[in-house]
Amino acid sequence: MANIATYAIAALLILGAALFAWMRSAQLVLSDEQYTLARYEPAPAHDFEWQEVGEHSYASNCRNCHGRDGQGWDQYPGLSDTARLFAAPGGREYLVELHLHGLTSPRWGAPMPSMGHLQDVELAAVLNHVLTHFGNTPPAGTRLYIPEDIAKLRGPKRTPWEVNELRPGEQALAPGRPAPESP
Ligand code: HEC
Structure with missing residues (x-):
């Protein structure tokens, strides 16, 4: 027995x-991301084929909040303004910082979570995807992101409020500061 x-x-x-x-x-079969990213070892130093990874990454990391077509909903902003932010002074860095550290602002009722766990290649790809979709057109002649742009900005930890201070444009309100009077 x-x-x-x-x-x-x-x-x-x-x-x-x-x-x-x-x-x-x-x-492993379900999450093919690592497999796809393995094609990018070592990280490309110049323009690279980001389209496939960018689309894939948007679908798995951003779509839930920003919508299938980047239209946004409820507390989540649409992304059609991204190319304008990108073109503004400091905007190029701001968009990366916002992904590395997240963002909290008085503009929206929810914070944007940090995407810093994504690899440089994937972050560059997903940013390029947004900048070329959802009604965005990057200014002619500008270079889109390469992984090195992300790597360079990985540094000391910032709070999501500090990231908001980096936002180009007059909407970059500090916590607790009242909105400027409109003329
Ligand atoms: C959990 C929900 C969520 C996810 C996932 C998310 N976001 Fe966001 N995102 C937000 C919210 C909320 C804001 C607005 C935050 C604020 O202003 O306080 C935002 C803001 C933004 C902005 C605009 C910043 C500005 O200054 O107008 C961009 C660009 C952006 N997200 C891109 C992305 C991309 C690309 C991804 C995927 C890699 C992503 N987000 C994933 C919630 C999310």
């Missing part, structure tokens, strides 16, 4: 391990 129980437990353990291994491999 004791033997049967031992064998049964052993069989269950083996079955469990096999099931676990199968689930893990299925998971």
Whole structure:
């Protein structure tokens, strides 16, 4: 009797391990991101083929909040203004900082979470995707992002409020400061 129980437990353990291994491999197939990103080792130093990764990354990291077509909803802004921010002085850096550290501003009721866990390649790609979709046209002659642009700005931790201070334009309100009177 004791033997049967031992064998049964052993069989269950083996079955469990096999099931676990199968689930893990299925998971690897499901998240092909790492696989796709592996094509970019070492990180490209010049213009690179970001289209596929950018689209994929937008769908998995941004779409829930900003909408399928970047139209935004509820507390989440639409993204049609991104190329204007990009073109403004300091805007190029601001867009990266906002992804590295997140953003909290008085403009919207929700914060933008940090995307700093994404690799440089993926962040450059998803930013380029936004800058060329949703009604955005980057100014002619400007260089889009390459992974190095992201790597350079990975530095000391900023709070999402500090990021708001970097926003180009008059809407860059500091916490608690009243909105400027409109003329
Ligand atoms: C959990 C929801 C959420 C996710 C996921 C998210 N965002 Fe945001 N995003 C926000 C919110 C909320 C704001 C506005 C924050 C504020 O102004 O306080 C914002 C702001 C922005 C802005 C505009 C900043 C400005 O100054 O107008 C851009 C650009 C942006 N997000 C891009 C992205 C991209 C690209 C991704 C995916 C990599 C992404 N967001 C993922 C919620 C999200």
